[in-house]
Amino acid sequence: MKNFALGRYIPYNSFIHKLDPRVKILGIVLLMVCVFLNFTHPVVNDAGETVKATYWTMTAIMQGSVFVLSILLLWISHMSFRSVLASLRSLWFTLIFLLVIYILVPTQTVMQLGLAWRVEAWNWSVYWDSFADAGKIMLRLMNMLMLTMVLTGTTKPLDLTYALEWYMAPLKVLHFPAAEVAMTISIALRFIPTLLEDSMRIMKAQSSRGVDFAHGNILKRITGVTSLIIPLFVSSFLRSEELANAMECRGYDPRAKRTRYRLLKFGWRDIFGFIIPAALLGLYIWWSVDSSVFTQFVLSGVVLP
Amino acid sequence: MPVKFADVSYVYNKKSPMAFEALKHINIEIKEGSFTAIVGRTGCGKSTLVSHINALLNPSEGEVIIDEFVNSADKKKRTKKLKDLRKKVGLVFQFPEYQLFEETVEKDVAFGPKNFGMKEEDALKAAHEALLEVGLNEGFFKRSPFELSGGEKRRVSIAGILACKPNYLVVDEPTAGLDPLGSKDMMDLFEKVHQAGTTIILVTHDMNLVLNYCDSVIVMDNGEVAKITDPISLFGEDIEKYSLETPLLYKLVKDLNAKGKDIDVAKVKDISTLLDQLRISKEAK
Numbered sequence: 001m002k003n004f005a006l007g008r009y010i011p012y013n014s015f016i017h018k019l020d021p022r023v024k025i026l027g028i029v030l031l032m033v034c035v036f037l038n039f040t041h042p043v044v045n046d047a048g049e050t051v052k053a054t055y056w057t058m059t060a061i062m063q064g065s066v067f068v069l070s071i072l073l074l075w076i077s078h079m080s081f082r083s084v085l086a087s088l089r090s091l092w093f094t095l096i097f098l099l100v101i102y103i104l105v106p107t108q109t110v111m112q113l114g115l116a117w118r119v120e121a122w123n124w125s126v127y128w129d130s131f132a133d134a135g136k137i138m139l140r141l142m143n144m145l146m147l148t149m150v151l152t153g154t155t156k157p158l159d160l161t162y163a164l165e166w167y168m169a170p171l172k173v174l175h176f177p178a179a180e181v182a183m184t185i186s187i188a189l190r191f192i193p194t195l196l197e198d199s200m201r202i203m204k205a206q207s208s209r210g211v212d213f214a215h216g217n218i219l220k221r222i223t224g225v226t227s228l229i230i231p232l233f234v235s236s237f238l239r240s241e242e243l244a245n246a247m248e249c250r251g252y253d254p255r256a257k258r259t260r261y262r263l264l265k266f267g268w269r270d271i272f273g274f275i276i277p278a279a280l281l282g283l284y285i286w287w288s289v290d291s292s293v294f295t296q297f298v299l300s301g302v303v304l305p
Numbered sequence: 306m307p308v309k310f311a312d313v314s315y316v317y318n319k320k321s322p323m324a325f326e327a328l329k330h331i332n333i334e335i336k337e338g339s340f341t342a343i344v345g346r347t348g349c350g351k352s353t354l355v356s357h358i359n360a361l362l363n364p365s366e367g368e369v370i371i372d373e374f375v376n377s378a379d380k381k382k383r384t385k386k387l388k389d390l391r392k393k394v395g396l397v398f399q400f401p402e403y404q405l406f407e408e409t410v411e412k413d414v415a416f417g418p419k420n421f422g423m424k425e426e427d428a429l430k431a432a433h434e435a436l437l438e439v440g441l442n443e444g445f446f447k448r449s450p451f452e453l454s455g456g457e458k459r460r461v462s463i464a465g466i467l468a469c470k471p472n473y474l475v476v477d478e479p480t481a482g483l484d485p486l487g488s489k490d491m492m493d494l495f496e497k498v499h500q501a502g503t504t505i506i507l508v509t510h511d512m513n514l515v516l517n518y519c520d521s522v523i524v525m526d527n528g529e530v531a532k533i534t535d536p537i538s539l540f541g542e543d544i545e546k547y548s549l550e551t552p553l554l555y556k557l558v559k560d561l562n563a564k565g566k567d568i569d570v571a572k573v574k575d576i577s578t579l580l581d582q583l584r585i586s587k588e589a590k
Contacts, residue, residue, distance in 0.1 A: 208391055209469070210391055
């Protein structure tokens, strides 16, 4: 429970910290799209037909590059790798789960990587493609996690909300309550640390009453968790009531026109923050549409399996 | 055996830009059977300090020794059986009413003893005793803790710790937010527990309580121990620099002496001792 590195703002003064939050959101979204692209190439299947199938070499290289880029971004923004690794550590279970699913239900139409092993008795074969599939999803997950960490680790929650509000501004024409939604999000974000603090405090209080949150049998641990959750519920309801009262006392009107103390401004850095992810996404889309270009450019001279 | 802090430091958010050294090389000893106050301005590390006694925090440097238990910066030296330690040291946090969660008051109070291995019936019996001790009668046993008033909730949560029968009782601002009568009842309760042989460590801002109840004081300032002394000699000094306020009773006695009375200020702890001293000085005349 002590590891809340994921998604926490860490105040440094790096290039990425200084980027405009609006550009950062856009840039990260563009890179996320890169993560979710599929790369296929035509393959002849057992029946002699040409079908589209995952291009493993290309997928590995393209997703690997995003991985390297994410690590680079984390490094630029001074995030500690240890905290990243610590949050990835809990993913091993996901990996096993994925492996089991992919082995039981192979998704590939054409097996290109060969047979891993075969159980003659059950007439059941396991292909390396299943492992590659699980690996691909894992890599995607990690890329996604790291990119999100870059965004939330370098942007103050409030700045994020302002940026979201800015993006939602055009929806105001359709009477979409952009300001209210932004307010709700910023309140939610504002209370994450408070709730964490509360839960730490309650955990401490219950620990001194002999609750062991980390050890003991399931039943004991369930009581332990209940002793944490119920007080947490009670205190968050109290807090929300207090907050609502405080807002009303100060005459908060969601529809009022309001001004900002902190104004967001685009700077020269933001040009890079936009152009680099955009160019990368362009390249990725181009190559994913036509993988032969990739084969020509990147793999020319390399012997393909 | 005492509670001993040997060169203890504690850093919050270590190795990050938000790192904050809350305790700096603390060396103190809290004697068994004492009623010790820990005082100092807000944010000086009092609560961090007491969390170490219960091993809720592990020191970044140095070690805390509580009887046979060791809470050390060195993982290998640390005592593994935290449950035994926590049974021995009861810690009542600031605003403890937030820890209530059970359906009934008695169940909530019995929660601690049950965790420490007591049987259901014994735990309930201990709960009933503790509840009577804090001044909540049978009528409260079956009620939901959430429908009680703030003061009653606080009593329930303190009973929850008392029911575990700790040898050391650490209380963090037990009177915060209570009315004057409620605070007095609360403190008299701790005095009673102390008389019964429990060592009490009281974290507070209220110097009146320190004068009335405590026999030794640890003054903290900015993460360091500024002074280890007893209440009377503490109030004889300039304590404004620790943002502490001289107790009203002490001021009164000083003012009376300034007007010509001759009262031994070291012997005045509360109203009844003041009366005794007045009588003595009258007889002397």
